[in-house]
Amino acid sequence: MNQLHPTRIRAITLDLDDTLWPVWPAIERAEAALQDWLCQHAPQTAARFDLDGMRAMRAAVAADHPALTHDLSALRRESIRRMLDAAGEAPSLAEPAFNAFFDARQRVDLYEDALPALQRLARRWPLLALSNGNADIARIGLSPWFQGSLAARDIGVGKPDARIFQTACERLDCRPDEVLHVGDDLALDVHGALGAGLQAAWICRTAPSTSTAPPPCWQGADLASLVVALGA
Numbered sequence: 208m209n210q211l212h213p214t215r216i217r218a219i220t221l222d223l224d225d226t227l228w229p230v231w232p233a234i235e236r237a238e239a240a241l242q243d244w245l246c247q248h249a250p251q252t253a254a255r256f257d258l259d260g261m262r263a264m265r266a267a268v269a270a271d272h273p274a275l276t277h278d279l280s281a282l283r284r285e286s287i288r289r290m291l292d293a294a295g296e297a298p299s300l301a302e303p304a305f306n307a308f309f310d311a312r313q314r315v316d317l318y319e320d321a322l323p324a325l326q327r328l329a330r331r332w333p334l335l336a337l338s339n340g341n342a343d344i345a346r347i348g349l350s351p352w353f354q355g356s357l358a359a360r361d362i363g364v365g366k367p368d369a370r371i372f373q374t375a376c377e378r379l380d381c382r383p384d385e386v387l388h389v390g391d392d393l394a395l396d397v398h399g400a401l402g403a404g405l406q407a408a409w410i411c412r413t414a415p416s417t418s419t420a421p422p423p424c425w426q427g428a429d430l431a432s433l434v435v436a437l438g439a
């Protein structure tokens with residue numbers, strides 16, 4: 208299904224995690240870096256919280272503070288602080304411990320087609336990163352291809368809320384129908400974007416289940432096919 212209107216596109220917003228790189232390897236590396244840091248600097252916390260314990264604490268903090276689900280860095284900091292507190296170690300260690308996590312979180316392995324696609328798209332349109340997560344395009348080294356980035360924590364709501372898409376359009380100085388949003392998540396990216404009046408491109412690197420009704424948008428297996436579809 209191709210419902211792209213390339214001649215009408217004046218700017219592109221791009222999801223990051225699982226669109227430009229697989230997110231789970233980066234999260235697992237970051238969790239391992241946090242565990243290593245705690246082993247060295249907060250051994251009681253490391254002994255008390257294994258990987259499952261760390262994840263359970265993060266889930267508990269998210270349940271207690273729903274607003275933090277839009278600021279994953281704040282959520283992670285608070286869950287580290289609570290682990291330190293529970294183990295009787297200094298809560299002030301939370302910041303350097305978080306930094307160990309965050310540094311590793313930014314070490315991502317781009318999908319093979321991601322950088323060539325960014326280069327092609329950026330030649331023709333302004334690109335804005337639009338993420339609910341805490342990846343940092345500057346630290347990842349992708350700033351040269353983006354005009355900027357907008358994250359859920361910046362405005363207090365995440366995709367699929369229309370407000371984050373509207374804010375993106377304002378920042379790009381475009382009408383919603385002049386902006387194409389590209390992402391991997393059917394609910395957050397595709398339905399979110401379409402609901403806010405944007406065009407949408409759904410990147411399905413794994414085939415969607417046959418029970419999933421195809422949304423009224425362009426759908427393709429990777430960013431390379433999107434570049435072709437856009438004639439970029």
Ligand SMILES: [Mg+2]
Binds near residue numbers: 222223226390391392
């Ligand atoms: Mg994603």
